[in-house]
Amino acid sequence: MNEIKQQPIIMLENVSKFFGEFQALKNVNLTVSKGQKVVVCGPSGSGKSTMIRCINRLEKHDNGRIVVDGIELSKDTRGIDAVRSEVGMVFQQFNLFPHLTVVKNLMLAPRRVRKTSKEGSRELAMQYLERVHIAEQADKWPSQLSGGQQQRVAIARALCMKPQIMLFDEPTSALDPEMINEVLDVMIELANEGMTMICVTHEMGFARSVADLIVFMDNGEIVESNAPDEFFENPRSERTKFFLDQIL
Amino acid sequence: MSDLTGWWDDYFWSALVILKVFAVSLVMTVILGLIGATAKLSKSKIANILANMYTVVFRGTPELLVLLIFYFGSAITLTAIAKSVNPSIQFLDIPPFWAGALGISLVVGSYATETFRGAFLGVDPGHIEAGRSLGLSNLQTLLYIRIPQMWRLALPSFGNHMLSLMKDTALISVIGLEEIVFTAQMATTVTMKPFTMYFVVALIYLAITTVLTLSVMVLEKYANRHLEGT
Amino acid sequence: MTFDFYLIIESLPEIFGGIGLTLQLLFLSAFLGLMLAVIFLLMRISGRWYLSIPAFIYIYIFRGTPILIQIFVIYYGLPQFEWIRESVLWSVLREPFGCSVIALSLNTGAYMAEILRGGVLGVDKGLHEAGAALGLSARDRFLYITTPIAVRLAIPAYSNDVISLLKATALASTVTLLDVTGVARTIVAQTFAPYEIFLSAAIIYLALTWLIQRGFRLFEKHMSRYVQQ
Numbered sequence: 001m002n003e004i005k006q007q008p009i010i011m012l013e014n015v016s017k018f019f020g021e022f023q024a025l026k027n028v029n030l031t032v033s034k035g036q037k038v039v040v041c042g043p044s045g046s047g048k049s050t051m052i053r054c055i056n057r058l059e060k061h062d063n064g065r066i067v068v069d070g071i072e073l074s075k076d077t078r079g080i081d082a083v084r085s086e087v088g089m090v091f092q093q094f095n096l097f098p099h100l101t102v103v104k105n106l107m108l109a110p111r112r113v114r115k116t117s118k119e120g121s122r123e124l125a126m127q128y129l130e131r132v133h134i135a136e137q138a139d140k141w142p143s144q145l146s147g148g149q150q151q152r153v154a155i156a157r158a159l160c161m162k163p164q165i166m167l168f169d170e171p172t173s174a175l176d177p178e179m180i181n182e183v184l185d186v187m188i189e190l191a192n193e194g195m196t197m198i199c200v201t202h203e204m205g206f207a208r209s210v211a212d213l214i215v216f217m218d219n220g221e222i223v224e225s226n227a228p229d230e231f232f233e234n235p236r237s238e239r240t241k242f243f244l245d246q247i248l
Numbered sequence: 249m250s251d252l253t254g255w256w257d258d259y260f261w262s263a264l265v266i267l268k269v270f271a272v273s274l275v276m277t278v279i280l281g282l283i284g285a286t287a288k289l290s291k292s293k294i295a296n297i298l299a300n301m302y303t304v305v306f307r308g309t310p311e312l313l314v315l316l317i318f319y320f321g322s323a324i325t326l327t328a329i330a331k332s333v334n335p336s337i338q339f340l341d342i343p344p345f346w347a348g349a350l351g352i353s354l355v356v357g358s359y360a361t362e363t364f365r366g367a368f369l370g371v372d373p374g375h376i377e378a379g380r381s382l383g384l385s386n387l388q389t390l391l392y393i394r395i396p397q398m399w400r401l402a403l404p405s406f407g408n409h410m411l412s413l414m415k416d417t418a419l420i421s422v423i424g425l426e427e428i429v430f431t432a433q434m435a436t437t438v439t440m441k442p443f444t445m446y447f448v449v450a451l452i453y454l455a456i457t458t459v460l461t462l463s464v465m466v467l468e469k470y471a472n473r474h475l476e477g478t
Numbered sequence: 479m480t481f482d483f484y485l486i487i488e489s490l491p492e493i494f495g496g497i498g499l500t501l502q503l504l505f506l507s508a509f510l511g512l513m514l515a516v517i518f519l520l521m522r523i524s525g526r527w528y529l530s531i532p533a534f535i536y537i538y539i540f541r542g543t544p545i546l547i548q549i550f551v552i553y554y555g556l557p558q559f560e561w562i563r564e565s566v567l568w569s570v571l572r573e574p575f576g577c578s579v580i581a582l583s584l585n586t587g588a589y590m591a592e593i594l595r596g597g598v599l600g601v602d603k604g605l606h607e608a609g610a611a612l613g614l615s616a617r618d619r620f621l622y623i624t625t626p627i628a629v630r631l632a633i634p635a636y637s638n639d640v641i642s643l644l645k646a647t648a649l650a651s652t653v654t655l656l657d658v659t660g661v662a663r664t665i666v667a668q669t670f671a672p673y674e675i676f677l678s679a680a681i682i683y684l685a686l687t688w689l690i691q692r693g694f695r696l697f698e699k700h701m702s703r704y705v706q707q
Contacts, residue, residue, distance in 0.1 A: 095608035161612060
C-alpha cells in the first residue's frame with residue numbers, strides 16, 4: 001500500500017448536478033489526497049462519469065463546491081484551461097485526433113498550451129510513447145492501430161502535459177477482452193509511480209490490487225466508500241451488496 | 249414606396265405567372281426524376297447509359313444555356329419545319345413559358361434523378377419482397393410500396409431542389425417570358441427607380457421561398473409521423 | 479436545316495476567348511465567397527446573438543432569392559442612389575464585372591457558410607472534449623482539431639457548390655459580360671445557328687465541370703488519407 005500524503009488535492013463538497021429535471025448528482029462529498037488511487041464503481045446511470053467530468057469541468061456542477069489543486073471551479077474560472085492542463089483525462093472512446101499521427105497527437109497540447117518547441121515536444125512525446133510501450137507506432141495514423149494500442153496512446157497523450165491528476169472514464173469498456181490487460185498494465189505502472197488517479201471502471205481485479213479507496217455510487221449518490229479489502233469483504237449497504245453480487 | 253403605386257397589380261399578376269411556371273415545372277421535374285431514377289436502377293444497360301448521360305450533361309450545363317438552346321433552337325427548328333409545310337409562315341416558336349418550364353425542369357430533374365435514385369436504394373428490400381410474395385406486379389410494387397417509402401427519404405434533398413426550381417423561374421425572363429423581372433424592367437423605365445423595383449422582386453421571391461421552406465418542414469413532419477416516439 | 483460543323487470550328491477560338499472571363503469570375507467569386515463564408519460561419523457559431531442573427535439573415539436572404547435578381551439589384555439597382563455614384567466604390571460598382579463578382583461572391587458565400595457549418599457540426603463531440611481535457615483553448619481547439627476535420631467533411635458539398643458557381647457565372651452574360659455564354663449569344667445573334675454554338679458552349683462548361691470534379695476528388699483523397707479504409 002502506498003504511503004498516502006494527507007494533502008487533499010481534489011475536494012467535492014455537497015455537489016449536485018441536474019440535466020434538466022433529472023438530478024445526476026445528489027450532494028456528493030469526496031476528498032482525494034495527493035498520490036491516492038480512487039476507483040469509482042456503480043451501475044450505469046449512477047453519476048460516476050458525470051462526477052469525474054465535473055472535476056475537469058467538462059460538465060458544470062450546479063450546487064456545491066469543487067476545488068482542484070487549490071483552484072475552485074466556478075462560472076468565473078478564467079483559468080479553466082490552466083486547470084485542465086494539470087488534470088489529464090482518458091476517455092472510453094479514446095478520442096484520438098484522427099487527422100494527426102500518433103506522435104503529433106501527443107505533441108499538440110504541449111506545443112500550443114505550454115509553448116514547448118517542436119523538437120522539445122517531439123522528444124517528450126517519444127519518451128511517453130516508450131513508457132506505454134508503443135514507440136514504434138509513432139508515425140502511424142490512429143485508425144491503423146488496435147483499440148488497446150489507441151487507448152495506450154491516449155494515456156501517453158494525457159501524460160505529456162505532466163498532470164498532477166489522471167482521470168479515467170471507463171478506459172477499458174470499449175475494448176475487446178484480449179486488449180484490456182495491456183491498458184490495465186500501463187495504468188498499474190502509473191499507479192505504482194505515485195500518480196493521483198480517479199478511475200471509473202468495472203474492472204474489479206484492477207480495483208482490488210491498485211486502489212486505496214473504492215467509491216460506490218448509485219442513483220447520483222455516493223453510497224459507500226472504503227478501502228478495497230473492507231469494501232469487498234464487508235460491504236455495509238444493501239445496495240452495495242446487490243451490486244457486488246451482480247458483478248463478481 | 250409611393251413609386252410603387254400603380255405597379256402593385258402588375259407585380260401581382262406577373263408573380264402569378266412565375267407561380268404557374270413553377271407548378272408546371274415541378275410536375276415535369278418529378279416525372280423526369282422518377283423516369284431517370286428508375287432508368288438508372290433498371291437492369292437495362294441502355295437505360296443506364298442514357299440516364300447517366302442525362303445526369304452528367306444537365307448537371308454540368310448552366311440553366312441559362314439550356315434555356316437559350318431550347319428556346320432559340322426550337323424556334324429555328326420549328327420555323328424550318330413550318331416553312332417547309334407552309335411557306336408563308338415567318339416564325340414559329342415554343343412559347344417561352346413552355347420552353348422555360350421544360351428547360352429548368354430538365355436541369356433540376358437531373359439532380360432529382362440522383363436524389364430519387366438514392367432514396368429508392370434506401371427502401372428496405374424486405375418490403376419489396378413482401379409485396380412480390382403477395383402477388384403484386386412490378387408496377388404495383390413501384391406505385392404502392394417503393395414510391396411512398398422513397399418520398400420520405402427524398403424529401404429533405406427534394407425540398408432543396410424545389411427551392412432551386414423556384415429561383416430558376418427568374419431566368420425565364422431572359423428568353424422573354426413576361427413575369428416579375430419583366431415588370432420590374434418596365435417599371436424602371438417609367439419610375440427611374442431600379443433599386444426599388446428589383447428589390448420588390450427579391451422580396452416576392454423571398455416570400456415564396458419562405459412559404460416553400462415552411463411547407464417542406466410540415467411535409468417532412470407528416471411523412472415521418474409514423475416514426476414519432478421512436 | 480443542316481448541322482454546320484464548320485461553323486463550330488470557326489467560332490471555337492472566339493468562344494474560347496470567353497473562357498478567360500468565365501474563369502476570372504469563377505476564381506475571384508470562389509475566393510471572396512470563401513472568405514465571406516468563413517467570416518459568417520464564425521459569426522453564426524459564435525453563440526452571441528448580435529453576431530449570429532445578422533449572419534443568419536444574410537444567409538437566409540442570399541439563399542432565398544435568385545442569383546439573377548441579386549445581380550440585377552447590384553448592377554441596375556444601386557446606381558439609383560446618388561451616394562453610391564459619388565462614393566469611392568463607384569468605379570467597381572458601375573462595371574458589370576465588379577457587380578457580377580460581388581453578387582456571385584455574396585451568393586456563394588451564403589451557401590458555403592452553411593456547408594462549412596455542416597462540416598463543423600460533423601466533428602465528433604468527443605474530440606472537442608479530448609482537446610478541452612488537454613487544456614487547449616477554445617481557439618486552439620477550433621484551429622487544430624475542428625477545422626482540419628470539418629474541411630474534409632465539407633469537401634463533397636463544397637465541390638458541388640463550386641460547380642453551381644461555375645454555372646452561375648453564365649448569368650453574367652445578362653449584364654453584357656462576354657464570358658463563354660455571352661460570346662455564344664453574340665455569335666448566335668449573328669449566325670442564327672443556336673444549336674451548333676450553344677452546344678459548343680455547353681461542351682466547354684461540361685469540360686470545366688469535369689476538371690473541377692477531378693480536382694476536388696484528388697483533394698478529398700489527400701485529406702482522407704488517415705481515414706480507416
